[in-house]
Amino acid sequence: MEKILKIAVLAGDGIGPEVMDVGVNVLESVAEKCGFNLQLDHQLVGGAAIDAAGSPLPANTVKSCEQADAILFGSVGGPKWANLPPNDQPERGALLPLRKRFGLFANLRPSVCHQALTHASPVRPDLIPNGFDVLCVRELTGGLYFGEPKFRKVEESGDILAVDTMVYRKSEIVRIAHVGFKAAMTRDKRLTSVDKANVLENSILWRETVTEIAKEYPEVTVDHLYVDNAAMQLIRNAPGFDVLLTENLFGDILSDEMAMIAGSLGMLASASLGEAKGDGLYFGMYEPSGGSAPDLAGKGVANPIAQILSVALMLRFSFGEEDAAKMIENAVNQAISDGFRTGDIMTSEDGLKLVGTVEMGNAVIERL
Numbered sequence: 001m002e003k004i005l006k007i008a009v010l011a012g013d014g015i016g017p018e019v020m021d022v023g024v025n026v027l028e029s030v031a032e033k034c035g036f037n038l039q040l041d042h043q044l045v046g047g048a049a050i051d052a053a054g055s056p057l058p059a060n061t062v063k064s065c066e067q068a069d070a071i072l073f074g075s076v077g078g079p080k081w082a083n084l085p086p087n088d089q090p091e092r093g094a095l096l097p098l099r100k101r102f103g104l105f106a107n108l109r110p111s112v113c114h115q116a117l118t119h120a121s122p123v124r125p126d127l128i129p130n131g132f133d134v135l136c137v138r139e140l141t142g143g144l145y146f147g148e149p150k151f152r153k154v155e156e157s158g159d160i161l162a163v164d165t166m167v168y169r170k171s172e173i174v175r176i177a178h179v180g181f182k183a184a185m186t187r188d189k190r191l192t193s194v195d196k197a198n199v200l201e202n203s204i205l206w207r208e209t210v211t212e213i214a215k216e217y218p219e220v221t222v223d224h225l226y227v228d229n230a231a232m233q234l235i236r237n238a239p240g241f242d243v244l245l246t247e248n249l250f251g252d253i254l255s256d257e258m259a260m261i262a263g264s265l266g267m268l269a270s271a272s273l274g275e276a277k278g279d280g281l282y283f284g285m286y287e288p289s290g291g292s293a294p295d296l297a298g299k300g301v302a303n304p305i306a307q308i309l310s311v312a313l314m315l316r317f318s319f320g321e322e323d324a325a326k327m328i329e330n331a332v333n334q335a336i337s338d339g340f341r342t343g344d345i346m347t348s349e350d351g352l353k354l355v356g357t358v359e360m361g362n363a364v365i366e367r368l
Contacts, residue, residue, distance in 0.1 A: 003036040005319050008068040010045040010061065013090060014292025015302040015357075016074025022361030023072065023307035026328060029365045030315075034324045041068065046076025046090035046292075056093035062101065070318035071098070072311065073287035078294040099140055104272040104285055105172070106179045107138040107251065108313070111258035111268060113238070116336050120263035120345040123235060132239040134258055135187065137180040138251025140272055142172045143202075145248050168202040168247065173209040179273075180245035181217040190221045190242035194230045194250050206247060231257060255289060264344040265290030266303025269310040271317055282317045286310040300356040303342040305332055308364055331367040335360065338367075 011020035024040065031038050043061040050056050056076070065071050076090035086092050098104070113121055113131040121128060147167035155161055177193075184191040193210040195203035207224055214222045225233065227250045234241065234254065238261055246254060259268040268289035273282040288306030296302045309332060316325040339352045340363045346354050355363065 004039050005031070005036055005070075005321075006039045006068045007041070007314070008061075008064040008071045009040050009042045010065075010071060010073050011042070011048075012045050012074035012076040012292065013047040013078050014075055014294040014297045016046075016076070016292055018297070018300065018357050019288065019302055019304040019307040020072070020074045022304035022357055023311050025361055026308050026331075026364055026368075027072075027311045027315075029368055030311075030324045030327055033327070033368060034321065036319075036321065036324075045073070045094050047078055047081045049094070050081060050084075050088070050090065056088065056090045057097055065098065065102070070283065070314050071102075071285040072314060073098075073285050074307065075288060075290065075292040077292050080294075096145060098285060099272060100146070102283060102285070103141070103274040104283075105139060105141045105275075106176055106273045107136075107140040107255075107270060108179075108183070108273065109136040109138065109251075109255040109258070109268060109270045109289055110134075110309075110313075111136065111238075111255065111262045113262040114333065114336050117263045117267075117345055119347045119349060121261055123238070123261045127236070128238055128261075130239065132241075132262070134234075134238060134241045134244060135183055136244045136246060136251055136255040136258060137176065137183055138255060139168075139172065139176040139247050140251075141248075142168050143248035166200065166202055166249075168205060170205060170209055173206055174213060177210050177213040177245065180243055181213060181220055184220045184243040185217065188242040189219050191223075192230070192241055192244050193222065193224050194227050194244060194246040194254065195224065196227050196250075197224070198226060202247075210245065227254070230254060234258060235261060259289050264303060265306070266342065266344045267305050267309075269306050269308075269313055271310070271313040273317060279320075281320055284314065284318050286314040286318075300358065301343050302357050303344050304357050304361050305342075305364075308332060308361065327368055328364070331364045334367040335363040338363070 011017040041064045043064045115131040144166045147165035195206045197203040197207045259265045273284040312325040312328040315321040
């Protein structure tokens with residue numbers, strides 16, 4: 001019986017449609033080589049959906065995601081929609097509801113600085129002579145982004161009060177801690193838990209819980225860092241990290257820092273996963289770590305590698321197609337080694353080839 005991969009494709013805004021086209025081309029090429037079939041359902045999301053349907057997350061889009069085995073996401077947002085009420089804006093009206101609706105509590109963001117790209121990093125090359133490979137495991141459905149109460153009001157004095165509430169239950173910390181430790185077991189068996197336990201009550205609970213769960217993984221070396229120190233140490237010694245385990249807000253910030261010191265946000269993929277299904281696979285949403293970059297939209301210069309690598313993560317975690325995932329990752333590595341560069345990772349070294357979005361995708365496809 002032929003294998004059919006059912007995927008909801010949500011390209012979104014800005015550079016989203018451009019890099020998504022390239023990502024889908026790579027997906028179709030690897031599907032042909034590996035012998036599985038695709039059922040792709042393209043739907044609107046974000047600003048494009050607001051313009052066409054009046055909502056950042058239309059009912060048809062949600063239905064498509066419900067009928068799929070995975071969501072391949074682009075990016076949403078831009079200045080055009082920045083003045084809408086917060087809950088109606090592309091990011092808050094689409095991304096957060098999708099994560100909540102499908103229970104996507106675990107965000108995996110691999111930050112890989114290839115040795116060939118150390119000169120594209122803003123960090124001194126002597127600090128990362130061989131590049132680095134760090135995985136951020138971020139809790140995605142708790143913390144400040146989802147905690148209640150959340151409101152604004154005008155006080156009697158005329159001042160404006162804004163409230164966001166940072167909430168974590170122990171069960172949520174236990175759940176994400178197991179994801180982090182299991183990831184560490186497949187890597188270098190080192191985990192750094194990030195918190196602010198010197199200030200925040202839920203960070204104290206976070207540290208206590210991670211310490212407790214660590215006893216179930218005696219092979220993993222564990223340390224704890226306050227988030228401000230973690231931000232400094234990533235710049236000073238990124239190769240010294242293996243797995244970072246973080247709550248929602250801290251992971252959002254640190255994973256973007258990791259992306260920049262790796263050379264560019266355009267290089268970093270991500271996987272947002274729910275609970276494992278009975279077959280050991282996950283329903284997930286896969287997207288680049290960067291934003292919609294409206295200043296680059298329509299110019300054909302955006303780096304598609306983050307979207308391409310998101311395809312690889314999708315094949316691995318939602319479909320168990322490990323060979324196809326590795327094929328894509330190896331092709332990306334080879335294209336970089338062969339000197340292909342989009343503008344965001346271009347340097348003055350000899351022998352490099354400045355290419356656009358489509359050309360970079362073609363270079364990867366040729367190396368599958």
